Amino acid sequence: MTTATKLVSEFGRKGHPLGKSIYRDEVPSLVSQLRHRLGMSEAELDLTPASLKRLEDKLFELPHDKRIEVLSEDEIVQFVREIAAYIGEVLLVHAEGRWEPLGTLLSTKIVFEGNIKITKEGHRRTVPSMAFSLGNIGAAALDMISLGRRPLFYRDYLSAKKKTIKEELK
């Protein structure tokens, strides 16, 4: 089965315009398109951390005719761009990240710097920086919804804000 992540990866490798990096000056337009797509107001999607929970709820409760199962490939990747832009802007502003477009949607990152505490393989250590892939967050959200799982954007925000990242494989 084709997944949103597979499509985003393929679009990036093919050099399709929708698979390319998101630049920050595109964010207002993409956020506006997301509000329109989901039928949400500026007050509901106001780019605050709290709005991430509203976005999670809305996406999880998407009616069938708006889910990726019925969208074209272009529409799915466009949807990922909109989600990625929204999450990226919230993380950038409220968790003090740095926008880093590296050529493709999947490699568009928000980078957090300065004594990031990571827990991996049971060990805690501090690293100088940590990147969050925006394309991955957006695409994984749509894939998880199609599998009946709720995306966890607010968890992502808290992790970035606290500069505490845990590898969670269970």
Added chain:
Amino acid sequence: MLMAAGGGALIGSGAVIFAPVVAAAAGDLLVGTGLAAGSTALFGAGVSAYEASTALGNALEGSSAIPTAKALNSPNEIGAWGEQQVGENLPVNIQHTRIIDPVTGRVRIYDGNFYSDPERFVEVKTSIQGIVYARQMIRDQIATDSNISANYGTSPTWIFVNAKPSRPLVNLMQQNRIPWHQLHVPME
């Protein structure tokens, strides 16, 4: 890419990187001596790297582990040291990256990515004992890497620095088509 007498590709100053098949040919891990900086065709193509990995015979079973510097006593110290060696000797950008498994929603942290392909992640493994075992946490990482590989179309690559994977771990990586390599950095 220069090749050592035993077949290892020489990279950077004194470091040697090679796919496991090279270890099989040489009979033991190689130590480089001299050398030109270089890019590595080895790391340019995932499939060839994987094929090299799967060609592993029994060499690792009999080879001794390479000791790591005695000053590196804790998992944190040795982990940071291993990443530093990979960043200095290979075309890898050591940038920790948080990735969500699109199948399970679980969170994976990679140690870096190839400069040539930011979507091709790198996992660095080191060990005080010189051997990395297939503990449950490692098994969980491989399961997640398998999902990510299936969706990204390219597999994360594991690099063992002055360490070798245990036989069960080798088998697990082969089963999940995880490309892996060893980097030997001579210690002072």
